[in-house]
Amino acid sequence: MANPEQPLGITRIMSLSPNLPPDKQREMLRQMLTIRRFEERASADYLAGKIYGVVHCYIGEEAVAVGVCSALDRGDRIISTHRGHGHCIAKGADLNRMMAELYGRQTGYCKGKGGSMHIADFGIGMLGANGIVAGGIAIVTGAGLAAQMEGKGGVAVSFFGDGASNAGPFHECLNIAATWKLPMLYVCENNMYAAQTSAASTHALSDVAARAAGYGIPGVVVDGNDVFAVHQAANAAVDHARSGGGPSLIECKTYRWRAHTERKGQPDLREVGEIEAWKRKDPIALLERQLRDQGEIDDAGLQTMEREIVATLEAAVAFAEASPFPSPEQATDDVFAV
Amino acid sequence: MRELTYNEAAVEAVAEEMRRDPKIFYMSTDPIGPLLKEFGSERVRATPITEAAFTGIAIGAAGCGFRPIADWRQVTFCFVAMDQIVNQAAKIHYMFGGQVTFPILFRASVGGGGQVAAQHSQSPYSMFMNVAGLKMFLASTPHDIKGLLKTAIRDNNPVISFESSRLLTRKGPVPEDDYSIPLGKADVKREGSDVTVVALAWLVHEALAAAEQLAQEGISVEIVDPRTLVPLDRQTIRRSVQKTGRLVIADEAGPTAGFSAEVAAVATEDPATFARLKAPVKRVCALQVPIPYSPVLENHVFPDRKRIVEGIREVLRERRAADAA
Numbered sequence: 001m002a003n004p005e006q007p008l009g010i011t012r013i014m015s016l017s018p019n020l021p022p023d024k025q026r027e028m029l030r031q032m033l034t035i036r037r038f039e040e041r042a043s044a045d046y047l048a049g050k051i052y053g054v055v056h057c058y059i060g061e062e063a064v065a066v067g068v069c070s071a072l073d074r075g076d077r078i079i080s081t082h083r084g085h086g087h088c089i090a091k092g093a094d095l096n097r098m099m100a101e102l103y104g105r106q107t108g109y110c111k112g113k114g115g116s117m118h119i120a121d122f123g124i125g126m127l128g129a130n131g132i133v134a135g136g137i138a139i140v141t142g143a144g145l146a147a148q149m150e151g152k153g154g155v156a157v158s159f160f161g162d163g164a165s166n167a168g169p170f171h172e173c174l175n176i177a178a179t180w181k182l183p184m185l186y187v188c189e190n191n192m193y194a195a196q197t198s199a200a201s202t203h204a205l206s207d208v209a210a211r212a213a214g215y216g217i218p219g220v221v222v223d224g225n226d227v228f229a230v231h232q233a234a235n236a237a238v239d240h241a242r243s244g245g246g247p248s249l250i251e252c253k254t255y256r257w258r259a260h261t262e263r264k265g266q267p268d269l270r271e272v273g274e275i276e277a278w279k280r281k282d283p284i285a286l287l288e289r290q291l292r293d294q295g296e297i298d299d300a301g302l303q304t305m306e307r308e309i310v311a312t313l314e315a316a317v318a319f320a321e322a323s324p325f326p327s328p329e330q331a332t333d334d335v336f337a338v
Numbered sequence: 339m340r341e342l343t344y345n346e347a348a349v350e351a352v353a354e355e356m357r358r359d360p361k362i363f364y365m366s367t368d369p370i371g372p373l374l375k376e377f378g379s380e381r382v383r384a385t386p387i388t389e390a391a392f393t394g395i396a397i398g399a400a401g402c403g404f405r406p407i408a409d410w411r412q413v414t415f416c417f418v419a420m421d422q423i424v425n426q427a428a429k430i431h432y433m434f435g436g437q438v439t440f441p442i443l444f445r446a447s448v449g450g451g452g453q454v455a456a457q458h459s460q461s462p463y464s465m466f467m468n469v470a471g472l473k474m475f476l477a478s479t480p481h482d483i484k485g486l487l488k489t490a491i492r493d494n495n496p497v498i499s500f501e502s503s504r505l506l507t508r509k510g511p512v513p514e515d516d517y518s519i520p521l522g523k524a525d526v527k528r529e530g531s532d533v534t535v536v537a538l539a540w541l542v543h544e545a546l547a548a549a550e551q552l553a554q555e556g557i558s559v560e561i562v563d564p565r566t567l568v569p570l571d572r573q574t575i576r577r578s579v580q581k582t583g584r585l586v587i588a589d590e591a592g593p594t595a596g597f598s599a600e601v602a603a604v605a606t607e608d609p610a611t612f613a614r615l616k617a618p619v620k621r622v623c624a625l626q627v628p629i630p631y632s633p634v635l636e637n638h639v640f641p642d643r644k645r646i647v648e649g650i651r652e653v654l655r656e657r658r659a660a661d662a663a
Contacts, residue, residue: 009411012501050432057652065428070639078401079398091547108435109434109435109437110434110435110437113432113433113434113435114433114434114435114437117434118434120434120437121400121437122434122437122438123437127401128430128433128434129423130426132421132425132426134423135394135422135425136428137394138390138391138393138395138397138398138422139392139395139397139398139401139422139426139430139439140398141391141394141395141398142394142395142396142397142398142400142401142402143398143399143401143402144398145395146398146404147402149363149380149404150402168418169390169394169421172386172388172390172391173391173394173395174499175386175388176385176386176388176391176392176395179386212657214342226607231653243345276442280350285544289504329353333436334431334432334435334436334471335431335432335471335473337431337436337439337494337495338430338472338494
């Protein structure tokens with residue numbers, strides 16, 4: 001019988017050999033930091049009543065979105081989850097239009113119809129955040145089929161969480177993608193909790209990647225807080241997909257620092273010690289340390305980067321605040337396309 | 339004019355459109371033979387039995403510029419794909435601010451009469467009518483299904499073609515020239531002056547038989563076939579009821595919150611139409627039960643021409659209290 005802790009021949013990516021141009025490495029840090037600062041701002045503005053509904057923060061998981069998207073081309077397509085800001089930013093979304101959408105404004109990506117859970121930019125291959133857990137997996141598999149039929153070497157990436165990996169569409173789509181050899185990456189962001197419920201209490205095996213064996217595709221476990229490890233795993237899977245090898249399943253072990261949503265007074269049943277331990281494995285601090293050690297960034301460089309990001313975000317907030325709300329009548333626009 | 343069955347007309351519509359537009363491809367758990375033969379397994383894809391997955395795949399491919407057709411076969415099988423239909427397909431264009439279109443044709447057979455019991459005898463279109471963002475139709479003739487399917491395939495929205503299982507092998511005239519029928523346009527299948535019957539699919543034919551019978555007694559029945567459920571042609575329904583002053587609605591589905599209830603509201607909430615109603619609106623629907631297997635039970639549950647005749651006689655007998663006083 002297979003050992004549940006080392007089942008079915010999955011690969012564990014350990015090495016940290018970036019082998020990437022310094023500019024690209026610094027850009028990865030800039031993106032991760034942008035995601036974090038964007039969400040800190042979104043959270044503050046949400047609590048101040050300027051952003052409505054619900055906001056799910058990705059803080060602590062930034063290395064996954066950036067590690068994967070840095071292995072993609074602009075024409076490749078991704079789909080996100082309810083926790084979607086990080087994927088948008090990593091795929092190159094415009095911060096002004098993102099912030100305006102959170103602010104419910106006419107200039108937002110969805111003209112104020114979507115909010116935090118539904119930001120999409122089809123122009124950059126970002127097929128949308130999605131409010132239904134596992135809801136996007138089949139849709140982006142359709143993007144994988146489209147890429148295959150287009151025959152231009154494009155790939156499609158499904159980001160989803162450990163919770164979604166227990167839902168039917170995950171299994172149905174892995175089977176179809178494997179059968180049709182679709183150019184897909186299925187990237188599980190295993191942050192160990194589906195809202196309040198621990199993966200340990202809902203998963204038969206601790207590694208989601210082990211399920212790849214059931215569909216005859218590569219399954220990889222990677223440290224989701226190590227952006228280079230994620231990038232390396234994604235790069236290998238992208239090469240595999242582009243060369244007609246079909247889909248891969250990459251499981252990124254990571255952790256959500258904040259509660260499930262930013263709503264005040266929300267229960268968070270996780271142990272404080274666990275949260276603190278993961279904060280010590282901060283993916284951004286890890287990358288900063290690596291870049292410093294390699295001599296590719298110094299204090300001055302970091303300060304400049306930080307200043308630029310904050311300025312960009314201030315500009316995004318100013319853009320959102322200066323933008324008009326949609327007119328009430330626009331509620332009936334776009335129910336149907338012409 | 340040549341005659342085709344309802345099913346042949348539908349397949350012909352799909353084949354003609356697939357010849358016209360290489361972006362169209364077809365997915366179903368069992369490919370349709372003639373389509374597979376002509377277009378091959380890349381464009382006519384046999385899927386695993388995963389309606390949820392291939393419905394979502396259709397949405398994604400549509401958002402990337404393709405024009406997929408997802409054939410659920412029987413409507414009962416699409417219930418496992420309700421998340422993709424209701425949460426995704428219906429809302430995705432709106433929710434994302436209309437930035438791209440999602441042209442998808444979904445196909446599903448509906449109706450009963452085949453002695454296949456509750457799960458395989460369903461007419462749940464009103465459930466879908468209740469979801470904003472989906473267009474849908476239910477054709478009653480080979481001519482109509484071909485013309486409506488061609489329009490639906492060219493539409494830039496998710497459109498559901500509900501197809502009557504009772505009518506699949508029924509023949510009717512289908513022109514050989516290229517034609518299409520717009521969505522949202524009802525068809526007056528028979529003109530009359532005493533009572534309007536709004537009927538769908540198989541019940542259009544039952545209503546025509548009822549009208550023929552009543553004509554011998556001097557009763558003139560007008561039959562309106564809405565054809566499209568969303569968007570519904572309210573104007574044609576109201577115009578007919580304003581003319582006849584009486585309305586019977588015949589539907590193979592149950593009455594509760596159903597298509598028939600919607601048509602009743604279309605007639606009664608319009609002041610001009612309400613003012614001309616001479617009798618209460620009558621619905622002739624299936625009983626509100628799961629459809630049973632035994633023919634004795636099944637026949638009891640479904641409306642037919644006899645019940646339509648009874649319904650017409652009832653509205654001719656009844657008068658509004660205000661008029662009677």
